[in-house]
Amino acid sequence: MSQQFKLYAALLSLCPFMVQAADVRIGLAAALSGPTIKYGGPIRNGLMLAADSINAQGGINGNKLVLVIADEQGKKEEAVNVFKKLIYQDKVLMLFGPTLSNSAFAADPVANLAKTVVFATSNTADGITAMGPYTFRNSVTEADVLPTTVRAAIRQFQIRKVAIIYGNDDAFTKSGYDVFKNTLADQHVLVTNTETYSKGETSFKAQLNRIKDSAPDAIVCSCLTEEAANIILQTRSLSMKQPFIGGNGFNSSKLFDIAKDAADNTLMGSPWSVENVTPANKQFLTDYRARFKTEPDQFAAQAYDAMYIVAEALKTIRLSGDLAKDRVALRDALPQVRHEGATGKFAFRKAPARDGKESGYDAQQEAIVNIAKGGKFVLLK
Numbered sequence: 001m002s003q004q005f006k007l008y009a010a011l012l013s014l015c016p017f018m019v020q021a022a023d024v025r026i027g028l029a030a031a032l033s034g035p036t037i038k039y040g041g042p043i044r045n046g047l048m049l050a051a052d053s054i055n056a057q058g059g060i061n062g063n064k065l066v067l068v069i070a071d072e073q074g075k076k077e078e079a080v081n082v083f084k085k086l087i088y089q090d091k092v093l094m095l096f097g098p099t100l101s102n103s104a105f106a107a108d109p110v111a112n113l114a115k116t117v118v119f120a121t122s123n124t125a126d127g128i129t130a131m132g133p134y135t136f137r138n139s140v141t142e143a144d145v146l147p148t149t150v151r152a153a154i155r156q157f158q159i160r161k162v163a164i165i166y167g168n169d170d171a172f173t174k175s176g177y178d179v180f181k182n183t184l185a186d187q188h189v190l191v192t193n194t195e196t197y198s199k200g201e202t203s204f205k206a207q208l209n210r211i212k213d214s215a216p217d218a219i220v221c222s223c224l225t226e227e228a229a230n231i232i233l234q235t236r237s238l239s240m241k242q243p244f245i246g247g248n249g250f251n252s253s254k255l256f257d258i259a260k261d262a263a264d265n266t267l268m269g270s271p272w273s274v275e276n277v278t279p280a281n282k283q284f285l286t287d288y289r290a291r292f293k294t295e296p297d298q299f300a301a302q303a304y305d306a307m308y309i310v311a312e313a314l315k316t317i318r319l320s321g322d323l324a325k326d327r328v329a330l331r332d333a334l335p336q337v338r339h340e341g342a343t344g345k346f347a348f349r350k351a352p353a354r355d356g357k358e359s360g361y362d363a364q365q366e367a368i369v370n371i372a373k374g375g376k377f378v379l380l381k
C-alpha cells in the first residue's frame with residue numbers, strides 16, 4: 001500500500017460522513033429502433049440536451065446526471081424487459097419512458113412494484129397514471145387536449161358532422177377514440193361513420209370510401225403518425241378535401257415527410273408550438289438545432305422539460321446513497337415541482353384513485369391548437 005493511499009484511507013475512516021460527488025443515474029426506455037423511433041428519437045434527444053445543459057451548470061448539487069439509455073423498440077414485451085434491466089441491473093434512480101402508452105400499460109407495473117418513479121413524456125392515453133403512485137407524466141392527456149382541438153375545429157371550419165377513423169389495437173389510438181367520441185357528443189357534432197384499422201394496414205381505401213359516402217365536414221383520426229399520413233394521402237387520392245383533426249400521434253414531422261402539404265388544414269392540439277416565444281423555448285430551439293441539425297418536435301420539447309422537472313425535484317432532496325430510500329424521496333419531491341419550460345408553465349395534478357388504488361400524477365398544462373400549413377404545424381390564430 002502506498003503512503004498516499006494509506007493517508008487517503010485514514011482520512012476516509014476519520015470522516016465517514018464525508019459527502020462525495022456521485023453520478024445520478026437516470027434510465028430512459030425509449031423506442032430507438034423500428035417505426036416508433038420517429039417518436040423515441042426526439043425524446044432521447046430532448047433528454048440528452050437537457051441533461052447536458054444541467055450538468056454544464058453544475059449538475060445536481062455538484063453531482064452529474066447520467067442517462068442510461070435502453071431501446072424498447074416500441075414493443076410492450078421489450079418495454080417490460082428493459083424496465084427490469086434498468087431498475088434491477090443498472091440500478092437507476094428513476095426512469096423515463098416508455099414511448100407508447102401501449103407499452104406503458106405492460107411496463108409501468110414493474111416500476112411501481114419496485115417503488116421506482118416512471119416518468120412518461122409521451123403517454124397520453126387515459127388510465128396511465130392509475131397504474132400506481134410512482135407513475136408520473138408531463139405528456140398532456142388526450143382527455144385534456146381534444147376538447148380544445150375539437151372546439152377550435154368547429155370554429156375554424158364550421159363543422160357540424162365528422163367521420164372517425166382509429167386504430168383498434170393500440171392503447172393510445174383506442175383511448176383517443178373514446179375521448180373524441182365523448183367530446184364530439186358534448187360539443188354537439190354528429191358522427192356520420194366510424195371506421196377502424198389494425199396495426200400494419202397500409203391501404204385504407206375501403207374505410208375511406210365509406211367515409212366519403214357519409215359526406216362528413218371533417219375527418220377525426222385517432223392514429224399514430226405513419227397511418228395518419230397514409231390515411232390523409234389516400235383521402236386526397238379519392239378527391240376528398242376534408243380537413244383532419246388529430247391527437248398526440250400527429251405531433252411528428254414524419255406526418256409531413258409522408259403526406260407533405262396534403263396534410264394542410266389538419267388541426268392538432270399540444271402544449272408546445274415551435275412559435276412559443278418564451279425564453280425557455282427559444283433556448284431549447286437554438287440548442288436543439290445547433291446540436292442535432294434538425295427541427296425539434298413536441299416530443300423533444302416535452303422530454304427536455306421533463307429532465308428539468310426531475311432536476312428541480314432532485315435539488316430539493318439529499319441523496320443518501322441508499323437506492324430504495326432515494327427512489328422514494330424522489331417520488332415524494334416530484335409533485336411539488338413547478339416549472340416554466342419549452343412547453344410553457346407546468347405543474348403536476350394528482351390523478352384520481354381508481355379501484356381503491358392510489359394513482360400517480362398527470363400534467364396540468366394548457367393545450368394550444370396548431371394547424372398544418374405548407375408541410376408544417378403553425379399556431380392556429
Ligand code: 1QQ
Nearest residue numbers: 100101123124172248249
Ligand atoms: C401514446 C402517444 C403516442 C403518440 C406517443 C408517441 O401519445 O402512446 O400515448
